[in-house]
Amino acid sequence: MSKLDSKTPEGPIKDKWTKHKNDINLVNPANKRHIDIIVIGTGLAGGAAAASLAEMGYKVKAFAYQDSPRRAHSIAAQGGINAAKNYQNDGDSTYRLFYDTVKGGDYRAREANVYRLAEVSGNIIDQCVAQGVPFARDYGGLLDNRSFGGVLVSRTFYAKGQTGQQLLLGAYSAMNRQIGKGKITMYNRHEMMDVVLVDGKARGIIARNMITGEIEKHSAHAVVIASGGYGNVFFLSTNAMGSNASAAWKIHKKGAYFANPCYTQIHPTCIPRAGDFQSKLTLMSESLRNDGRIWVPKNMDDVMAIREGKKSPTELTEDERDYYLERRYPAFGNLVPRDVASRAAKERCDAGYGVNATGEAVYLDFKSAINRYGNEKAHVLGIHNPNDAKILELGEGVIEEKYGNLFQMYEKIIDENPYKTPMMIYPAVHYTMGGIWCDYNLMTTIPGCYAAGEANFSDHGANRLGASALMQGLADGYFVLPYTIGDYLADDIRTGTISTDLPEFNAAAKEVTDTLQKLIDIKGTKSVDYFHKKLGEVMWNKVGMSRNAKGLTEAMAEIKQIREDFWKDVRIPGGMNELNPELEKAGRVADFLELGELFAKDALEREESCGGHFREESVEEDGLQKGEAKRNDKDYAYVAAWEYKGAPADAVMHKEELEFKDIELKQRSYK
Ligand SMILES: Cc1cc2nc3c(=O)[nH]c(=O)nc-3n(C[C@H](O)[C@H](O)[C@H](O)COP(=O)(O)OP(=O)(O)OC[C@H]3O[C@@H](n4cnc5c(N)ncnc54)[C@H](O)[C@@H]3O)c2cc1C
Numbered sequence: 001m002s003k004l005d006s007k008t009p010e011g012p013i014k015d016k017w018t019k020h021k022n023d024i025n026l027v028n029p030a031n032k033r034h035i036d037i038i039v040i041g042t043g044l045a046g047g048a049a050a051a052s053l054a055e056m057g058y059k060v061k062a063f064a065y066q067d068s069p070r071r072a073h074s075i076a077a078q079g080g081i082n083a084a085k086n087y088q089n090d091g092d093s094t095y096r097l098f099y100d101t102v103k104g105g106d107y108r109a110r111e112a113n114v115y116r117l118a119e120v121s122g123n124i125i126d127q128c129v130a131q132g133v134p135f136a137r138d139y140g141g142l143l144d145n146r147s148f149g150g151v152l153v154s155r156t157f158y159a160k161g162q163t164g165q166q167l168l169l170g171a172y173s174a175m176n177r178q179i180g181k182g183k184i185t186m187y188n189r190h191e192m193m194d195v196v197l198v199d200g201k202a203r204g205i206i207a208r209n210m211i212t213g214e215i216e217k218h219s220a221h222a223v224v225i226a227s228g229g230y231g232n233v234f235f236l237s238t239n240a241m242g243s244n245a246s247a248a249w250k251i252h253k254k255g256a257y258f259a260n261p262c263y264t265q266i267h268p269t270c271i272p273r274a275g276d277f278q279s280k281l282t283l284m285s286e287s288l289r290n291d292g293r294i295w296v297p298k299n300m301d302d303v304m305a306i307r308e309g310k311k312s313p314t315e316l317t318e319d320e321r322d323y324y325l326e327r328r329y330p331a332f333g334n335l336v337p338r339d340v341a342s343r344a345a346k347e348r349c350d351a352g353y354g355v356n357a358t359g360e361a362v363y364l365d366f367k368s369a370i371n372r373y374g375n376e377k378a379h380v381l382g383i384h385n386p387n388d389a390k391i392l393e394l395g396e397g398v399i400e401e402k403y404g405n406l407f408q409m410y411e412k413i414i415d416e417n418p419y420k421t422p423m424m425i426y427p428a429v430h431y432t433m434g435g436i437w438c439d440y441n442l443m444t445t446i447p448g449c450y451a452a453g454e455a456n457f458s459d460h461g462a463n464r465l466g467a468s469a470l471m472q473g474l475a476d477g478y479f480v481l482p483y484t485i486g487d488y489l490a491d492d493i494r495t496g497t498i499s500t501d502l503p504e505f506n507a508a509a510k511e512v513t514d515t516l517q518k519l520i521d522i523k524g525t526k527s528v529d530y531f532h533k534k535l536g537e538v539m540w541n542k543v544g545m546s547r548n549a550k551g552l553t554e555a556m557a558e559i560k561q562i563r564e565d566f567w568k569d570v571r572i573p574g575g576m577n578e579l580n581p582e583l584e585k586a587g588r589v590a591d592f593l594e595l596g597e598l599f600a601k602d603a604l605e606r607e608e609s610c611g612g613h614f615r616e617e618s619v620e621e622d623g624l625q626k627g628e629a630k631r632n633d634k635d636y637a638y639v640a641a642w643e644y645k646g647a648p649a650d651a652v653m654h655k656e657e658l659e660f661k662d663i664e665l666k667q668r669s670y671k
Contacts, residue, residue, distance in 0.1 A: 004257070004641055004656045007439040008112045013662040014094075017116040020440070021483050025490035032057030035489050036220040036497070038205055040192045040247050042069030044077075044164070044470055045453020046226030047171035048477025054178035056482055058489075061218055062175070063187045063207060065242060065584075069172050073228050073240040074473065077164025078285035078406065080146065080156035081470040083121035088145055092153040094118045101468060102663050104150040104337045105433070105461020106610050107637050108260070111662055112440060113459045120479040121471055125157055127478055131170035135159050146290050148466035150337030150670070156467045161285055161405045167470060171477070190216070191584065192247045193512040195223060195254050195449060198504045202251075202449035206505070206512045210584065213577035215513050217505045219498035221489055222448045224481065225251060226473075229432040229454035231264065233592045233599065234544070235536020237429035238270055238283040244588035245595050248436050248455050256444035257641035257654065259437035259457035261595065262603035265464050266545055266612035267430035268294075268341035271413055272361040279529070281428040282413060284364070285406055286466040289334045291369035291399065292423070294341070295321045296353040296362050306355050313355065313363055313422050324348055332670040339463040339612040340670055342427035346545055349426070356424055365422035370395035427545065431469060433460045433611070434602070437641040437656075441484035442476060445641075448488060452476035457639065462611030516576050519586050524569030528585045531566040535559060535589070535596050543600045548616040552604040556597055556649065563593040597648035602640055605653060 009020040027035065035058050039050040042064040050062040066072060084097040097118035102109055125143065129135065135157050136144040145154040159166040178184040189210045196204040196217070204219035230245035231237035252258045269284040269292075297303050297313075298320055305311035324344055326333045336344075345362050348354070355361050374395025378386040386394070396419045400407065410418045435458060436451035438444050444451050451457075453473035460468060499505075542555035566589070574580040609615045639656040 003445070003643075004437070004654050005439065006110060006656060007441060008110065009440065013112060013115045014119075016112050017119055024484065024487035027486045027490050027493060029057050031493040033059065034496070035059065035492060036061065037222050037224065037485070038063065038218060038220040039224045039226060040205070041072065041226035041228060041453070041455070042172075042175065042186075043072035043074035043226065043228055043453060043473065044167055044171055045455070045473035045477045046224065047072065047074075047168065047175050048474050049224055049226060049452055049481050050184055051171060051174035051178055052478050052482040053485070054181075054183035055174070057183075060178070060184045061187065061220060062184055063190045063192055063205070065189065065191045065210060067188050069175060069186070069188075070168060072168060073243050074168045074470070075165045076238075076240060076283075077167070077470055078161045078283065079148065079287040080158035080163045080467040081124070081167065081474070082148070082155050082465070082467045083125045083157060083471065084118055084155060085122050085125060085143075086155075087142055088154045090153045092155050094121075096153065097121060097155065099663060100151045101459065101465060102461065102660075104465040105459075105463050106339075107660060108263070108461030108610065108639070108658065109459050110440075110639070110656075110658060111660060115662070116480065117459050117472055117475050120475050123479055124471060124474045128167055128170050128474075131173060133159065133166045133170045135166075146287055147335055148286050149289060149335045149341065150332070150465045151335075152332070156287070158287065161287070161403065164470060167474065171474075192227070193250070193587070194508050195251045195446070196505050196508045197254055197446065198498065198502055201447045203498045204500065204505060206508045208512070208516075211579055213575070213580065215509050217500035217509055219500045219505070221492045221495060221498065222450065222485060224450045224452055224485075225436060225444075225455050226452040226477070227455045229435070230592070230595060231429045231432050233535070233596050234264075234429040234539045235532050236273065236278065236281050236540070238267060238281050239430075241280060244591070246588050246591045248451070249591040249595055251436065251444065251446060251449055253644050255446045255644070256449060256451070257437040257643050258435070258598065258651075259639050259641045260434040260462075260602065261599040261642065262543070262606065262613070263433035263462050263611055264429055264613070265338060265431035265433060266342040266427045268338055268345055268427050269364060269425045270428035270430070271410065272356055272358070272424055272426040282409065283428070283430065284410060284423060284425055285403075286338065288364060288403060288406060288423075289341075291402070292334065292364040292366050293323055293368055294325050294334055294345070294362055294364055294425075295323045296348050296355060298322045300352065303353055303355060307357060307359070313365075314367075314420070322348075322353070329670045336670045337463055337465060342545065342612050343614060345425075345427055360426045361424040362426065363422035364425045366399055366418070367422070370399055370419070373398035427612075429540075429544075431464055433458055433462060433464055434599075437639065441487060442481055443484070443488065450481060450485060452481055513576075516583065516587070519570070519583065519590070520572050520576055522567065522570050522572070524571045526569050526571060528570060528572070528582060528589050531562055531570060532585075532589045532592065534562050535593055538562070539596055539599070543596070543603055545613055546616060547603055547613055549604060549607075552600050555600040556604070559593060559597045559600060560649070563597070566590065566593055594648045598642055598651055601649065601651065602642065605640060
């Protein structure tokens with residue numbers, strides 16, 4: 001029997017969640033007061049979970065490495081959050097959101113989880129509105145929606161280009177209410193260093209006070225990991241600089257299976273890399289694809305002239321432009337899912353049509369939208385026969401209202417006015433669909449240890465649709481975990497407080513201290529970033545969008561070598577018992593250096609093109625256009641959940657076969 005039991009409830013898909021909620025164990029309010037829960041992370045997933053669990057009566061201890069929950073990486077989310085409210089009356093429904101998500105993820109997600117996500121999506125919006133989240137509204141006062149990739153409806157709720165920030169302020173207020181009541185104890189500037197297992201169950205954590213360096217022991221009856229994604233394994237990504245895999249990796253090493261590590265989302269609209277000394281990439285929100293058209297020149301002469309600065313893109317006529325997404329995918333056009341758009345951009349650039357000096361950029365052009373909106377606005381204002389200058393002025397005004405902060409950000413970074421010259425964009429690492437494997441209850445393979453938000457292997461299969469991460473994080477935190485965790489904790493009502501004097505806590509604390517000391521004692525010659533960057537180069541070149549067996553095998557060996565060099569030659573200034581950002585970074589990079597190898601192993605194992613990645617061998621074999629993925633082969637529809645066996649290379653894979661009972665497996669097409 002497989003060691004993986006998804007615990008998916010029986011019955012028709014639309015009834016599963018309701019039935020499950022009716023069937024599972026409950027903890028009565030008086031007993032909740034005697035139960036402690038640790039939540040690692042106060043982004044949207046952790047913040048929502050901590051607030052809800054405390055509101056229900058549990059005693060919560062919340063941990064974050066930032067100085068405030070408000071600074072979690074979730075604050076960066078720009079474009080919006082999906083929900084099947086059908087406010088636009090454009091045919092949306094729970095089923096459609098479910099269908100789009102499963103199809104968008106290349107049929108690599110667990111159907112029942114995705115259906116539940118779609119089902120609770122509407123509640124999330126109501127909850128956030130009640131918290132005072134200032135979603136954009138239309139003329140009639142109803143909440144407004146826009147479209148994101150991979151769908152034919154408008155279901156994305158947004159707060160200008162700051163949706164994540166506004167949602168996080170909502171979750172933070174809900175948390176603060178409970179912090180004020182003493183139901184949540186907030187541990188800012190604390191980093192979880194390990195999980196503590198007692199009799200095989202998660203019973204606490206070891207944390208480091210990042211200000212004093214003190215190693216602390218904290219106990220609980222259950223531990224929730226909501227520590228975000230691991231895109232920074234690539235060094236360059238759109239993630240916050242601090243985003244890391246350590247909490248997830250530590251529980252993996254203690255028995256939690258790690259699922260689909262190689263599924264990364266490569267976002268198509270990011271500001272291209274400028275040079276070798278860059279440490280961060282910047283996202284241009286997908287919402288821009290509502291109005292921006294993506295193109296490269298049709299003729300190589302124009303490409304060269306533009307690269308050499310002899311020609312401006314604005315000089316090219318419509319006939320001289322290749323709107324390649326509109327050409328290849330007429331039904332979805334510029335709003336194909338991210339993976340499709342990214343692969344198509346790479347395909348054009350690999351063919352030599354990239355428009356910047358490095359040949360790694362395509363255009364995102366707002367000229368048509370500016371014209372369209374300018375004419376519309378002139379009409380509204382009763383200006384008959386407006387001249388071109390007036391149309392431009394009015395159109396730019398509308399674009400500014402919609403995307404002003406993003407345009408400003410672009411101009412500050414690139415020093416070019418995107419209202420006048422098309423933006424240059426290129427795919428970049430953005431999100432990780434892989435993560436800690438969990439069952440329908442969000443419990444990992446460690447009893448009592450849960451995973452929520454981007455940290456779990458999530459409901460997005462091989463590719464997440466835009467605006468669905470916020471939805472999933474908040475669904476997990478507000479609407480799933482608060483129900484499912486009680487099923488497990490019902491057995492703990494008589495356990496009483498878990499002592500941190502147990503030998504398991506002391507052994508884990510000693511191990512953490514010894515590892516930190518070992519890092520400090522290396523006293524080598526190279527900075528932590530030196531190794532991180534080297535890892536990132538291998539990851540992007542051999543484990544990134546385009547992969548082949550030879551490259552992946554080499555990558556595994558190279559990562560192992562970088563890891564060995566790191567442990568011999570890293571230099572960490574300062575000591576352990578003080579604020580030491582370099583030491584923090586070293587611990588995280590040490591974990592990335594292990595995760596990276598498992599990532600490559602997973603990619604090697606999956607001989608498929610899927611999501612943002614294409615396997616060069618299979619592209620040829622299947623007669624697909626370069627950059628197209630093989631979609632619906634049922635043989636491949638599985639979750640690879642890796643069990644740690646002493647080293648990443650020795651990890652053993654357990655397969656969770658995916659069944660598509662409620663969704664027709666169609667050749668995935670966006671044409
Ligand atoms: C630039 C950008 C824009 C985006 N825009 C959108 C969008 O418009 N719509 C959308 O749906 N998604 C968007 N996403 C994705 C989305 O923002 C994230 O997937 C989501 O916010 C992750 O939330 P989370 O709660 O899971 O994790 P995070 O917000 O990353 O929070 C992680 C938390 O864990 C804590 N933590 C981590 N490790 C430890 C540790 N060891 N010890 C203690 N604490 C720890 C951190 O302190 C933090 O509080 C965007 C992502 C990026 C990068």
